[in-house]
Amino acid sequence: xxxxxxxxxxxxxxxxxxxxxxxxxxxxxxxxxxxxxxxxxxxxxxxxxxxxxxxxxxxxxxxxxxxxxxxxxxxxxxxxxxxxxxxxxxxxxxxxxxxxxxxxxxxxxxxxxxxxxxxxxxxxxxxxxxxxxxxxxxxxxxxxxxxxxxxxxxxxxxxxxxxxxxxxxxxxxxxxxxxxxxxxxxxxxxxxxxxxxxxxxxxxxxxxxxxxxxxxxxxxxxxxxxxxxxxxxxxxxxxxxxxxxxxxxxxxxxxxxxxxxxxxxxxxxxxxxxxxxxxxxxxxxxxxxxxxxxxxxxxxxxxxxxxxxxxxxxxxxxxxxxxxxxxxxxxxxxxxxxxxxxxxxxxxxxxxxxxxxxxxxxxxxxxxxxxxxxxxxxxxxxxxxxxxxxxxxxxxxxxxxxxxxxxxxxxxxxxxxxxxxxxxxxxxx
Numbered sequence: 001x002x003x004x005x006x007x008x009x010x011x012x013x014x015x016x017x018x019x020x021x022x023x024x025x026x027x028x029x030x031x032x033x034x035x036x037x038x039x040x041x042x043x044x045x046x047x048x049x050x051x052x053x054x055x056x057x058x059x060x061x062x063x064x065x066x067x068x069x070x071x072x073x074x075x076x077x078x079x080x081x082x083x084x085x086x087x088x089x090x091x092x093x094x095x096x097x098x099x100x101x102x103x104x105x106x107x108x109x110x111x112x113x114x115x116x117x118x119x120x121x122x123x124x125x126x127x128x129x130x131x132x133x134x135x136x137x138x139x140x141x142x143x144x145x146x147x148x149x150x151x152x153x154x155x156x157x158x159x160x161x162x163x164x165x166x167x168x169x170x171x172x173x174x175x176x177x178x179x180x181x182x183x184x185x186x187x188x189x190x191x192x193x194x195x196x197x198x199x200x201x202x203x204x205x206x207x208x209x210x211x212x213x214x215x216x217x218x219x220x221x222x223x224x225x226x227x228x229x230x231x232x233x234x235x236x237x238x239x240x241x242x243x244x245x246x247x248x249x250x251x252x253x254x255x256x257x258x259x260x261x262x263x264x265x266x267x268x269x270x271x272x273x274x275x276x277x278x279x280x281x282x283x284x285x286x287x288x289x290x291x292x293x294x295x296x297x298x299x300x301x302x303x304x305x306x307x308x309x310x311x312x313x314x315x316x317x318x319x320x321x322x323x324x325x326x327x328x329x330x331x332x333x334x335x336x337x338x339x340x341x342x343x344x345x346x347x348x349x350x351x352x353x354x355x356x357x358x359x360x361x362x363x364x365x366x367x368x369x370x371x372x373x374x375x376x377x378x379x380x381x382x383x384x385x386x387x388x389x390x391x392x393x394x395x396x397x398x399x400x401x402x403x404x405x406x407x408x409x410x411x412x413x414x415x416x417x418x419x420x421x422x423x424x425x426x427x428x429x
Contacts, residue, residue, distance in 0.1 A: 029137055029186060029236045030057065032064040035092060037071055039081060040100035043144065043217070045072030047363045048224035052277075052289075053098070053231055054359050056302070059275040059352070059416050060241055062257050067409060069094065070363045071370060077105045078122035085129055087378045088370050091398045095136045098231050099126060100190060102143025102172040103217060109155055111168040120175045127183055139234050140180040141188035142173035144219070144227060145195050149207045151216025162216070166195065188234035190227050193296070194219075197226050200295040210286050221280065222292035229298050239302040241276045241340065244268065246425060249311040266425040273418050276305040276340035278352035290344070299341035307423065309333035314427035321423050322347040333425075347421035354415045362408040369401055 030036070036057065038050040047070055054068040069092045073080065078101040089097075105119045123140070130138050146169070148162045156164025173191040180187035198211035201222075210216075211223045219227070244260075246252045252263040257274025277298070282288035293299065309317065312330045319326055319333075324343050340346065377384075377394045384391035 029139075029234075030061065030063050030066060030096065032066070034063070034066050034096050035094045036066060036068045036096045036098070037089060037092060037094035038068060038098050039071045039085075040098075040141075041072065041076045041104055042074035043072070043103060043219065043227075044070065044100055045074050045367060046218060046224070047072065047360065047367070048219070048221060049227035049231070050363060051356060051359050052225060052228035054363070055352070055355055056228070056232055056237075056277055058359075058412065059355055060277050060303070061237060062274050067092075069405075070366050072367065073371065075104060077101060078119060078126055079105075082122050082125040082129060084375055084378065085126065086133065088375050089133060091374060091402045093134075095134075096139065097130055097135050097137075098139040098141055098188070099123075100141040100143065100188075100227070100231075101126075102169060102176070106143070106165065106168045106172055108153065108165065109168075110164055111171045115168070116171055116175055119172055120179070123175065123179055127179065127185070138183070138185045139188055139231060140176050140183075140185055141231060141234070142176040142191040143169045144190045144223070145169060145198060145212050147210050147212035147214075147216045148198060148202065149216075150210055150214055151212065166191075186234045186236070188230045190230040193230040194223060194226050197292060197296045198223075201292060204295070205284070205291075209291075211292070220286040221289050222286045225289045225292055225298065226296050229296060229302065232302055237302055239300070239304045241303060241305040242272070242274055243306040243308065243336070244270060244423065245308045245310070246423070247310045248313070248425065248427075261420070266427075268423045268425075269420065270423070271418050271420050272348075273416075275348050275352060275355075275416075275419070276346060277303045278340075278346055278349050279344075281344070293341075299338060303340045304338050305340045306336040307333070307339050308336040309425055312425075312427055314429055316428050318426045318428055319423065320426075322421060327428070339423075348419050351415065351417065351419055355412065358408075358412040358415050362405070362412055365405060365408055369405065373401070374398060 038044060038053060044050060050070040057066045057068060071088060107115060127138055146162050146165050151162040151165060153161030169191055177187050201209055201211055211219060213219045242258045243255045244258060246268055248266055252260045252268045254260050254270060258270055258272045261269040261271055279290040280288035281290060283290055285291055312333060315330050316327055317333060319328055321339055321343050322345055324345050326342060328337055
């Protein structure tokens with residue numbers, strides 16, 4: 001009996017450290033030159049959270065030469081992607097894949113064990129298949145949530161449709177978490193992030209403030225920002241966009257990605273190649289990313305562009321950044337303020353929107369490329385086995401289409417230009 005307890009204890013310790021090692025490895029998940037495939041169902045095909053992830057990776061993360069490809073497919077289950085992944089991923093050859101399935105796998109009915117068994121089996125097919133394809137990192141994302149007001153189904157009594165289906169999606173989330181631990185891969189808890197945010201947002205904004213969309217399933221920009229948050233956190237980013245330190249009795253310094261051009265009388269001119277994430281201006285609409293910020297920790301966890309001020313001669317100061325001016329105490333400025341969170345308008349806004357638009361154009365092409373053409377090559381698998389010329393023709397077509405994709409990717413990167421901006425610090429009583 002003592003021997004068995006010792007074995008169980010050692011096994012438990014081993015599992016604990018395996019899980020911890022998996023979590024710690026996320027600190028260096030995205031590496032220079034990585035190719036990231038964003039995979040999922042119609043929620044992914046909306047091309048919102050995928051745009052936010054790509055924008056963050058290219059403009060905010062500081063990781064060089066990352067490429068992203070969006071593989072969303074409306075109505076798809078995990079089994080659907082398992083059947084198409086080898087064919088569809090061949091042209092891009094990802095090193096990192098994010099997965100977000102479960103919304104359709106739950107079948108829009110109360111959870112039963114068969115739903116979980118099928119989902120787990122198909123997720124295993126995906127993970128095993130991706131590993132065989134040489135994918136280094138698989139970020140196993142859970143399904144999100146349905147909206148507590150707008151998802152209406154009558155087959156969950158005595159629960160509401162939303163509560164009943166969110167319980168189902170929570171079960172599928174638990175399966176994703178288990179698989180992530182077993183395969184020692186990162187886990188993105190999209191479900192809990194959205195559920196917690198939805199509860200807080202509706203308590204303040206009202207039940208009509210949809211977080212999972214007016215149809216109850218497909219979020220608008222607000223919910224997609226939370227989804228992007230969950231995946232970016234799973235990638236291990238610490239959120240440090242940069243730090244600017246100003247000594248009012250001396251010089252100013254800035255961390256990597258930012259360069260001090262000049263400093264005089266409390267005015268600092270900076271050139272930045274590393275952007276803070278920028279948000280839509282509307283503070284109330286679900287179609288705005290900014291509207292959800294009070295209810296999630298995106299800025300605190302992922303978007304810290306910090307200003308620190310030393311030797312302020314007065315108890316407070318006015319800080320002007322771009323077109324906005326705000327007042328802060330001496331203590332706040334000594335500890336550091338997050339410019340990205342404190343200022344609703346930033347000198348990066350216009351450039352940031354140009355990047356988002358260019359990424360949208362590229363991702364629209366990706367949907368057409370995969371769904372209308374490349375995935376159809378699977379229908380000719382028997383013919384290509386017996387006809388090397390036909391097989392080569394398909395490879396040539398894929399190569400040529402990916403050349404156009406590379407051109408669109410280049411157009412995105414042309415939008416990521418250095419931004420010059422000025423911070424003015426005026427001491428006041």
